[in-house]
Amino acid sequence: MDELGDIIQEFLVESHENLDQLDRDLVALEQDPGSREMLSSIFRTIHTIKGTSGFLAFHRLETLTHAGESLLSRLRDGAQRMNPASADALLAMVDTVRTLLGSIEESGGEGDVDVEPVIAMVAACIEDPAAPKPAQASAPAPKAEPRPAEAVESAEPTAPVQAPEQPEAAEALAAEVVESVETAEAVPARAAKGQASDEPTGQNNKRSIADSSIRVDVDLLDTLMRLVGELVLTRNQIVRGVSEISDPALVRTTQRLNLITSELQESVMKTRMQPIDHIWSKLPRVVRDLSGAMGKQVKLAMEGKETELDRSLLEAVKDPLTHLVRNAVDHGIETSAERVAKGKDPQGTLTLRAAHEGGHVVVEIKDDGAGIDVDRVAQTALDRGVVTRDQLSRMDSREIIALVFRPGFSTAKKVTNVSGRGVGMDVVKTNIEQIGGAVDVDSTLGAGTTWRLTIPLTLAIIQALTVECGAERYAIPQVGVDELVFVDGQSGQTIEHVSGAPVYRLRGKLLPLVRLDETLGLPVRNSDRDVYIAVLQADGRRFGLVVDRVLNTEEIVVKPLSGRMKDVGVYAGSTIVGDGKVALILDIPSLARRAHLAAEAVERAQVDQADSRPRDSHIERLLIAGIGERRVAIPLDMVTRLEEFPVQRIERVGSREVVQYRDHILPVIRLASLLGCYDVEEGETVPAVVYTERGRSVALVVQQIVDIVEDHIESRSDLDDDGLTGSAVIQQRVTELLDVRRAILAADPRFYAEMSESMVGA
CATH class of the missing domain: 2.40.50.180 (CheA-289, Domain 4)
Structure with a gap:
């Protein structure tokens, strides 16, 4: 059924429910033929099935239900009275509808189900209400007689089970029945022999779409979600308490409880999830009416409409989303004449896109219209006192565009029933933030605007x-x-x-x-x-x-x-x-x-700092390392990667220290020894900065990795130690600047010579 569309699946589920109700109502009607209320209810049900089947192009189903509707119309209007012949004809129609639905579920089409005998049976009741029912051969129902009590039993739309004709077949069927009730202890034994334990024995084991879904009251789901929430809280308490107890068996049990609780929570959350198409489905009409009223041509595209959200959030998102769509049609997309003058397609495109990202749902509303004029937004903000000129001078274009979310802000040239009254965008932002979400905007003048809503999957x-x-x-x-x-x-x-x-x-x-x-x-x-x-x-x-x-x-x-x-x-x-x-x-x-x-x-x-900064200072990205009481800055572009080596893996070869690293022997240089620092007692591992050049690497061992900074460096060349180029004040502390190449040469003068030899040898 995965290949069937959502509309067809919903049609099948509702139709099966309606047919079950029809069985009961027709039997009850036979006992009370004059009940106009019952007749009206049955008529409405058949009419609904007929209308939907016609929309979905199931023509035989439409023709069959139309015939039944004609008979029901005469019964409802009093033109004729319900009798056993009419009841049989209507119940035969219900059985045939059920057979057609089964065929649609199995193959997506009506198959070769013959509806003409039942239509003739119904027509005969209309022409001669007292006429007896036709011969049984004309009825398509699988049972010998389509009596009302048996109609309920034939609800399964899959192929009927045929009685075995030979003793061997009967024995095989009995064996299947016995096999289905075998004890749990026998299952592993049979699995060990290579037998499939859970293999379906035939088409009748396949669950129909009518049996694969049920209707549940929303209040019950809310109660279940609250109970799962309490279970999550209890799980957290148990996990924290067990972490303080060294009992392996209890720890394993807690881990199992943790896993089951998480799976249960995820499953319950899925019962509350609904596709965002539930609110998107109303937007094509909004775009059509609004674009027509404003003399614009707008095409609406939707991507990811199957993306699911908690039902409680769908209602909260509906109004902000609708406002953004109306705003895009009103403000964003130009008229056809304006678009043609700009070399654009006369028809604008408004795209709705939804997707799951990092535990959230991201909804984008994107238009290919005029975009937001940053200069105009800035001038409006100044005129209305939203920001000062000094504040505006320090804002980039993205921050200026974000001013549209300020209360009372609007750049509309005229007030319409859609926009321009200074309300809307701030309300959109407030409503989204109230549900734990965020709203952002990105725009390019002349190319269009994208509004981005980030919404949590659930609030619970x-x-x-x-x-x-x-x-x-x-x-x-x-x-x-x-x-x-x-x-x-x-x-x-x-x-x-x-x-x-x-x-x-x-x-x-x-x-x-x-x-x-x-x-x-x-x-x-x-x-x-x-x-x-x-x-x-x-x-x-x-x-x-x-x-x-x-x-x-x-x-x-x-x-x-x-x-x-x-x-x-x-x-x-x-x-x-x-x-x-x-x-x-x-x-x-x-x-x-x-x-x-x-x-x-x-x-x-920052402005004051920029004004007072010397012109010869420049920005550098540096890795700050601690070596004893000293701090050393290493240019980040000289850092290939950071590693931690176990002390026991550092070996000595002659006068050098080395470490086995990625199938190579890596020279080790201790910056503490190079700079004459006091060597602090080591732990089990030592941090190291790995520097690679022309295929050769070296590990510079430090005592602590402090931070990575990006700062204006004002170097003072007042140091003459090997490997240092000077010092600078970084993070309010004097920090020595390391020249990596000079430091390597000072510790190992042959390092680059050996590199050249290896390159020549290669």
């Missing part, structure tokens, strides 16, 4: 990062977390302050920070060292959230908040973590808005 269970601040625990939705940074006080790292706002220098760029303790009114710690920074992304900005500890990442069940907690404005919900404690879920967009002042301070500081 999400991946979250659990952190600690003070004595309290909080959960951060994993979708908004870019990376984690530990501010190591022993390495001299610290949080800085610019114009009173906290910032952190991450890879040479200032990152605005939000202190969670200050935001929530918790006791503020006095030190800015030995803390964690969760680098988050929201509202088109990156910012860091300062917390005391990072605990772990786990699936959490989202619980709604009371009204008072919602008023706080920084919480998106609550959950119960693995140890049974309650944790509040942080609202990342709300925290991003609180980071706005710090971001402005960072922008001002």
Whole structure:
């Protein structure tokens, strides 16, 4: 049935349900022939099957049901009265419809099912209501007599089971029955002999489409999802508790419980998933009517309409999606005359695209219209006081385009019933963020605009990062977390302050920070060292959230908040973590808005820094390594890869140290010895920077890999040590700049000579 379309599958399921109801109703009608309510219900059911079969081009099915509809119409209107002959004819029609549906399910077509005898039987009842039914040979039903009680038994649309004609066939059938009830202990034995234990014995074992689906109340699914959520919470608590107990058997049982819970959760989630086509199906009409009213030609293309979303999210996405589509037709796509003048096709194209990406659903609304004029957006933002001229000067084109999401912002030249009133895009953004999603826009002037919605698969269970601040625990939705940074006080790292706002220098760029303790009114710690920074992304900005500890990442069940907690404005919900404690879920967009002042301070500081920077400084990407108390910077383009070698694998050959690496013998150079540093006692492994040139590699052993930075380097050539080119202030610490080639020559003068010899020998 995979090759049949969704419409046909739904038609088959509903028709089988209707036929079962018809069997019961016709039998009941025979007992109460004058029930107009029953007659009307039967007529509507047959009419529905007839209409859909005609739409799907099942002509024999349409003709058969039309004949039955004609008889039912006379019975309903009182032109004739229900009698056994009419009941038999209608039940024969139901049996034949069921046979046709079985053929459609098996082959996709009506096959060679003959409907003419039953049509003649029904016609005979119309012409002569008292006439007896035709001979049994004219009825297509497989049973000897299509009595009402037997009609229900013939519901299976697959080929009927024929009684075996020979004793050998009867014995084989009996053997199959006995085999089907064999005990579980016998199954492995037979499997060992090469016999298939679960092989179907014939076509009758195939499950029909009518038996492959059932209708379930939505409230029951919601209840089941809540119970699965509670099971996930309990699973998390058990997993955490067992991790502290060294019992292998209990650990294995817990791992099995973990696997089963995950599979159950995934299966229950699938019951709530519905294709996004449920809301896309209404958009062709929207595009048609709107483009016609505006004198435009717009073709709507849809890709990925089978992509599934939780049903609770479909309703939340419907209005934002509809608004973006209307906006694209109104603002984005030009009139036919304007498009022809620009050398475009007179018909514009609006493309809807949906796909699963990284645990989310990404929906794109793309048009090939005029695009967004960045200069016009910037001027509108200035005129309306959305941004200042100084702020605008520091924004790139993508940030300027994102201003369309500000409340009250609109560039429409005139107000229509579609757009231009200054409402809409901010509401779209707010609605998407309320369900844990994000909205972004990308546009090229003259080529078109793409609106991108990132939507979670479900709201009930999400991946979250659990952190600690003070004595309290909080959960951060994993979708908004870019990376984690530990501010190591022993390495001299610290949080800085610019114009009173906290910032952190991450890879040479200032990152605005939000202190969670200050935001929530918790006791503020006095030190800015030995803390964690969760680098988050929201509202088109990156910012860091300062917390005391990072605990772990786990699936959490989202619980709604009371009204008072919602008023706080920084919480998106609550959950119960693995140890049974309650944790509040942080609202990342709300925290991003609180980071706005710090971001402005960072922008001002970066402008000031750019104005005061010496002209001879330049940007470099460097790997910072720790060697004793000293810090050394290695140009990143001189780093082939980073490795950690077990100490026991480092061997000595003559006066050199070497290590076996990727089927080669790799020379080892200890930078601590080269620079005359105190050699700190080693652990089980040593970090090394592998440098490769012309097929030869060398391992530069350091004591610690600190960071990778991108910064403006102002070098001072005040060092004359071998292998060093000078020093610079990087991350507020004096750092020595390593010349890799000179360092290798200082440690091993024959390294490049041997390289040349090997190249000549090659």
